[in-house]
């Protein structure tokens with residue numbers, strides 16, 4: 482009985498700490514943002530960084546804003562410094578291009594044809610707001626060259642799905658975040674509805690290939706294309722890949738919805754909404770009591786070296802807040818709130834949280850994250866899932882998807898997306914929070930019931 486009472490107290494303490502976890506402070510966000518800026522080098526990291534900064538710092542230029550698309554053609558003076566890092570990404574990328582080589586991707590140094598279009602939204606925005614007038618760069622030509630490359634040069638499946646790789650036809654769930662949002666944004670800014678349709682069509686094709694009905698509709702990570710020199714398949718249900726797919730679909734949906742073409746794409750928006758929900762239902766059916774996803778959602782952490790991944794957890798949670806804001810669909814908010822509270826948990830609730838690296842036997846070990854900043858002054862020092870200098874932890878190695886890593890630029894971007902979407906959801910009145918509170922109440926009632934029953938047992 483004593484041990485039951487102790488575990489009751491421990492559980493009570495855990496719930497209290499989880500409930501108290503708030504959004505990150507401004508100082509903490511600026512640490513996370515600084516690590517992202519340091520770490521983001523690869524094409525998709527730059528693109529994701531740009532989109533995350535727009536969401537968080539200049540929301541009126543994000544596709545998720547209620548401001549109609551196309552966006553304003555000029556940047557108001559109170560937003561110029563906030564948007565500067567986004568334009569700087571576009572500037573550096575376009576400046577490095579060889580203009581006489583066209584069509585070409587925005588960055589050509591990796592074999593992933595499907596990643597560079599992620600920078601396209603920043604480049605299109607730079608063109609739209611006239612950045613070329615001050616730096617002399619031709620952003621429109623760079624975007625057009627990237628568009629032509631992805632549509633006309635990159636190989637496809639026989640039914641038209643654009644490969645993620647340049648050297649062979651291979652489909653990655655990641656691509657859903659990188660390519661369709663660029664096509665849709667390009668379509669809206671240039672008034673070309675064929676491109677908006679193509680964004681939807683690519684997602685539909687990718688879902689046909691990657692959705693796994695044998696795993697409750699989780700998406701596989703990589704199918705087709707078996708050339709070992711170009712990387713093999715990965716039919717596992719990679720958590721980040723599922724989150725990329727949901728997040729990409731929501732970007733396309735928001736781009737359609739906020740555009741003048743919303744009505745003519747209403748059926749497509751309905752499909753996208755249901756496909757996002759399909760991923761949410763699948764993913765949350767597998768998360769364990771830590772509310773942090775494992776690197777492959779349906780593989781438990783004690784199996785075969787599997788580890789917890791906070792990066793996918795942050796991106797997936799952000800898509801739930803987005804779905805709530807965009808679609809009035811609050812069904813998974815209780816899940817997202819649990820994820821967010823686990824991600825932002827403070828040190829006092831550490832015992833309930835997976836941290837650090839897993840041991841070679843695969844069981845989760847509880848180790849303090851490495852730190853390189855003064856623990857007494859760092860704004861993130863008390864948070865279990867951040868190093869004191871602001872890196873999210875534990876995370877998958879973003880350049881080697883089966884392996885645990887230590888510093889993930891995309892993970893940093895996902896934290897910003899979660900912070901942005903969560904803050905907007907709170908500002909909008911936390912609609913659907915009652916469902917989350919209802920779950921907490923049920924938990925307390927359940928606990929109270931246990932105590933009463935436990936007490937009765939003692940008397941018997």
Ligand SMILES: *[C@@H]1O[C@H](CO)[C@@H](O)[C@H](O)[C@H]1NC(C)=O
Pocket residue numbers: 538539557559560563
């Ligand atoms: C700039 O001002 C507008 C209108 O007053 C406001 O809506 C917007 O949030 C401000 N933007 C920034 C980045 O402060």
Ligand SMILES: *[C@@H]1O[C@H](CO)[C@@H](O)[C@H](O)[C@H]1NC(C)=O
Pocket residue numbers: 579580581582583
């Ligand atoms: C630029 O591209 C053109 C056409 O592909 C090529 O002939 C030229 O060598 C390239 N220039 C540089 C500096 O790489």
Ligand SMILES: *[C@@H]1O[C@H](CO)[C@@H](O)[C@H](O)[C@H]1NC(C)=O
Pocket residue numbers: 605608609610611621622624625667670671
């Ligand atoms: C570039 O911006 C101009 C408006 O400044 C617009 O007319 C043009 O369609 C844009 N090009 C692309 C590729 O979006």
Ligand SMILES: *[C@@H]1O[C@H](CO)[C@@H](O)[C@H](O)[C@H]1NC(C)=O
Pocket residue numbers: 628632673675676
């Ligand atoms: C829309 O874009 C596609 C792909 O670049 C192009 O083939 C087509 O001509 C464009 N349609 C219009 C109406 O501009």
